[in-house]
Amino acid sequence: MKNKKSSSFLQRFDLPEDLSKNGYHIEIFNSCAVVDGCKNVNEYSDGVIRLDLGQNIVSVIGNNLTIRCFSCGQATIDGRIAAVEIS
Amino acid sequence: MFLVELLRFFTGYAEFTGTGGFSERFINLCSVYDIPLWNITYYNGYFTACTSVEGYMRIAVCARNSGVKVRKNRSVGLPFILKKLRPRIGLLFGAIFFVVCLSILSNKVWVISISGNETIPTDTILSAAESAGLQLGRSTDKLNVVQLSLDTCEKVSGISWAAIRVNGCCVYIDVTEAEASPEIESKEGTYNIVASKDAQLIILEPYRGTPQAKIFNSVMKGDILISAVTPNRDESVSLVHASGYAVGRTETEITASSATSLNCAEYIPIRNVYTAHFFGLDVPLGKPPEDFSQKFTQSKMMAYSGKTLPIGFSRTEYYSLKTKAKKISPAQAKLKAASDFMNSASDFSQGKQIIKSKINFSENGSSATVTGEFICYENIGTEALFEAETTSYQE
The missing domain is CATH 3.10.20.310 (membrane protein fhac)
Structure with a gap:
């Protein structure tokens, strides 16, 4: 309920939704994915990295995956990224 | 990314391997305890990661709670390099001394x-x-x-x-x-052109003045060849600065002799003194002798790409001069006489055209003599001041 309120507030003032408490932001480059707003690492292996975003879970699937940086709610994943799933 | 890596190098970091347990829980706990992790790479059954020095000191709690065994692979960064060099404190002073010297000496002329x-x-x-x-x-x-x-x-x-x-x-x-300016011939004064030596006159070309000698005639030294007295059309005379060109056929004899006993000046070495040159500072490495006649200095300076650097050595050789009688063989005396004769003949032949020459060698027991007779064409005209006595009108 609280999340819905903050979401409608951000929409009303035309602000990006990742500013909310459970908001997240994913950027994908050539061989790098930057995930903002992740809470935990649920699964970490060579082929898949599953990150907890609060209400959603993002899975980065590929080969030779490396967490280049993990701090302040931001994770930078490097490697051969094949797919990104949000569930 | 380079700046981040540079910053991490300056602050120092540790690379470690985590085996066993729950690696995901370990990463989450590190995030909770605000321990920075980067370059987390998963392999079969273990993972490697990097963390800061402070983070590695606090990582034991996360490892214990997640069951991960942490083992440090290596420590990277400037603090660890400085820690290794701490026993060699002289290096630090050397580096400071180097920087100070460089900053001071780079403003000087070398x-x-x-x-x-x-x-x-x-x-x-x-x-x-x-x-x-x-x-x-x-x-x-x-x-x-x-x-x-x-x-x-x-x-x-x-x-x-x-x-x-x-x-x-x-x-x-x-x-x-500067290029030397050509000499300007002075036209002031009253001069005759006279013969500088006895000769047979071959060419006489007066530029100014009156010719007084005839070609193919013999002239004696001091005879007037071109007179300064020039007659005018009204039968009066003018005194001018005579000039012209007079070539005569002359005969000259040159003799050079050398005795078998000569007084030779000999340089006797006293001592060699080395001097070190270092950035304008001359440090003598020995004491120079007080009495010496001559000294010769040879310098050997360092050079870089054609430029002489202010670092090097010089060797000064001190000699005393002593004169002593020395006997030479007749062949050596003959050679010395010939050498002296060649030098004299070379000086003599400047500006002359030699027509005929005859050279004789003669030697007796104590000396050798070389005599040369030269017949040549040369300019015999030379300027001589016109001398006239002033008489009063009544006389």
């Missing part, structure tokens, strides 16, 4: 390069520049280049301009030598 001189010796220009204020070791900020150029030009005759420029520790002096 190389003086002179170019453009062909007839004037480099040492002469260098000593003039030194007396004008351009010495090795002087600060480049205090050099007044324009004044130095003027002073150097004033001190060395034969220089029209010396361009001085400073480039770092090098001072370049580019010299432009």
Whole structure:
């Protein structure tokens, strides 16, 4: 309920939704994915990295995956990224 | 990314391997405890990651709670390098000393390069520049280049301009030598052209004045060849500065002799003294003798890409001069006489055309003599002041 309120507030003032408490932001480059707003690492292996975003879970699937940086709610994943799933 | 890696190198970091347990829980706990992790790479059954020095000291709690065994692979960064070098504290002082020396010495003059001189010796220009204020070791900020150029030009005759420029520790002096102006023949005064030696006159070309001798006649030394007295059309006379060209056939005998007993001057070495040169500082490595007649100095300075550096050695050889009688063989005496004769003949033949020559060698027990008889054409005309006595009108 609280999340819905903050979401409608951000929409009303035309602000990006990742500013909310459970908001997240994913950027994908050539061989790098930057995930903002992740809470935990649920699964970490060579082929898949599953990150907890609060209400959603993002899975980065590929080969030779490396967490280049993990701090302040931001994770930078490097490697051969094949797919990104949000569930 | 390079700046981040550079910053991590300066602050230092540890690379470790985690095995067993729950790696995901370990990463989450590190995030909770605010321990930075980067370059987390998963392999079969283990993972490697990097963390800061402070983070590695607090990582034990996360490892214990997640069941991961942490083992440090290596420590990277400047703090660990400095820690290794801590016993060698002298290196630090050496580095500081190096920086101080570099900052002080880079503002001084250490190389003086002179170019453009062909007839004037480099040492002469260098000593003039030194007396004008351009010495090795002087600060480049205090050099007044324009004044130095003027002073150097004033001190060395034969220089029209010396361009001085400073480039770092090098001072370049580019010299432009003055060209000698041709002598202007003076037309003032009253002069005759007279014979400078006994000869048979072959050519006589008067430019100004009256010819007094006839060609193919013999003339004695001092005879007037071209007179300064020039008759005018109104039967009066004018006195002029006579000039012309007179060639005569002359006979000259040159003799050179050498005795078998000669007084030879011999340089006897006393001592060699080495001197070390280091950035304008001359350190003698020995004591020079008090009494000596001559000294010769050889310098060996370091050079880099054609520029002489102010570091090197010089060797000064001190000699005393002693004269003593020395006996030479007749063949040596003959050789010496021939050498002296060749030198004299070479000087004599300047400006002359030798028609015929005859050279005789003669020797007795104590000396050798070389005699040369030369018949040649040469300019025998020379100027002589016209002398006239002033008489009063009544006389």
